[in-house]
Amino acid sequence: MSRTLALIDGNSFYCSCERVFDPRLHTRPVIVLSNNDGCAVARTSEAKALGIKMGEPFFKIADLCKREGVMVYSSNYTLYGDMSARMNDVYRTFTPDVEIYSIDESFLDLSGFTGRDLPAMARDLRSTVRQWTGIPTCVGLGPTKTLAKLANHIAKKNPELNGICDLTMPAAREAWLPRVAVSDVWGIGSASTYKLARIGVTTAADLAALPPREARQLLSVIGERTVFELRGVSCLALELVPPQRKGCAVTRSFGAPITALEEMLEAVSAYATRAGEKLRRHGLATGHVSVFMHTSAFNTDPRYSASTTVELPEASNDTRDLIGAAKRGARRIWKDGYRFVKAGIIMDDLIRAADAPRPLFEARDREQSVKLMGAVDSINRRFGRGAIVPGSAGIKQRWAARFERRSPRYTTRLEELPLVG
């Protein structure tokens, strides 16, 4: 039975979020920077036209931005996450079958609407989202996820399509696939593009025509699936219920290099705190915490990179346990005399907290731990992340990441509401 999927996403999503709350930005090029104000991760079409590339370090384009009047923002994930939720609320008024794929992309299952004028429905979807959230979008339609993604890409690249491309019919695919570079196909990255070029496969149409066995030989099962998907044979299911996460990490570059162990312990404690919040929010626990730290890969400082894994006596999501493990790991791999620019903690093999086995002798009263952590989380939700950090008196945080150009959290912080008048 054939499906019809839509992929809808926000155009230059982070930039569009900034524009929603500051109309002055509508006529100007806008970029949003990564964490620590490191590099450009979102650009409006005007910014792209100035030659600003995805992932370009900000210090290399700072002059250009000043000269051309580019509006530059630190990333404001609280705002973007809230806008994302609003967009998905709009999608669900069209169909309950929504897979949230990323912060700005969702797949919608429109199979129940076959026979309806799907492009007209896509136009309605776009204009409703625009009206209710202010975010401009593009919609791709296709019988498989890969084709819906490709259609969305075509809609973005061809303004005359007014933000909608429909690849549900074979004739449309025959017309468009030869015009799309194979590197623009979902799942085909630079390594695969290189391998395919050597056998003369350069367009999406070429890849669709490749015998699946050959694709498997060259690119593994992922390549083989992609060939089938491009032919309209669905291999990737819609995931309406998000699968349980397998891992969880908190890693950050520092605003200023760390050279003292005490500062490193502060930093990994802060990451462990954040990690605890993430685990508890998902009802998960971990049995071990990996810690890593490294020096810069971009300068001539002496290099050092290390990681270690600390086992917990029992699976936990208690911030105090995570901080203890993170500090122990950091001490284990710490070396004096280096300038560390980044560190992080990684937790794999997560289990559901409710399934955590209970040891014979509990190191800590579990009921009390759950109550205390619940209280910490609710206070931090109310007053902002970091309002309470267990055992954190006197944190100086010279190492904390920079966000020098962050816009107000318009939608989620009362004191940062936009002012009218």
Add this chain to the structure above:
DNA sequence: TCTGGGGTCCTAGGACCC
């Protein structure tokens, strides 16, 4: 001076077992 932060999946190869 200044270069992000998360994730997932797959494969190859080693350790171990019968």
Add this chain to the structure above:
DNA sequence: TCTGGGGTCCTAGGACCC
């Protein structure tokens, strides 16, 4: 001591995604 053909499980690393 060596010889063999499988299994399974685990880990590291590659590739890709947003």
